Amino acid sequence: MSEPTRRPDAAATDGRPAPPARRQGSGTRRLALIAGLGLLAVGVALLAIGLASSRSTDTPEPASPASAGGGAARTVTYRLEPAGGAAVPVRLEVAADAATRAVGLMGRERVPPGSGMVFLYPADTTASFWMKNTLVPLSIAFVAADGRVVSTTEMTPCRADPCPTYAPGGAYRYAVELPAGAFPAAGVGAGDRVVPENPAELPEAA
DSSP: OOOOOOOTTOBOTTSOBOOOOOOHHHHHHHHHHHHHHHHHHHHHHHHHHHHHHHHHHHSOOOOOHHHHSSSOOOEEEEEEEOTTSOOEEEEEEEEOSHHHHHHTTTTOSOOOTTEEEEEEEEEEEOOOEEOBTOOSOEEEEEEOTTSBEEEEEEEOOBOSSSOOEEOOSSOEEEEEEEETTHHHHHTOOTTSEEEESOGGGSOOOO
């Protein structure tokens, strides 16, 4: 004899109500919902990975402070040594590579007294200087490798081409820029000396 089929609303023989019948449609919808949420999570993860990849490809790494000026510039102390006069110390920013030398003191609204920039070259040069996009007047000394001043000159700002160039009196190894009038005020001219206080602090020029 086969077991009789129980109707969903029939009472159990022990008097308890029969459990409600499980609806097939509800289980199917639940599985579909879970699958949909899973696909959505996967899509969000893939989108996040794509955005991160795009950001790392399109955005360059921040430049270092030394190359971009984003931090304090490297400075060293030089001494202005006029013949028969007292030495004058000055604190100079260092431009030891082509990119930094090309920018120099351009765009500065002020160069405080006793400060400036030294332009270091890897070999003797006769390169001229100019004042394009430089906002303040400057005094420059062209200095030989032994610290002897080759020549000095005063330079004035230039906002538009053609800008004049300022040539040295001969070959030099480094140049020092200070606020206008600084070298005459210190009594420094051709034949005097402008030297680093501690040469070991200087980077190698490139």
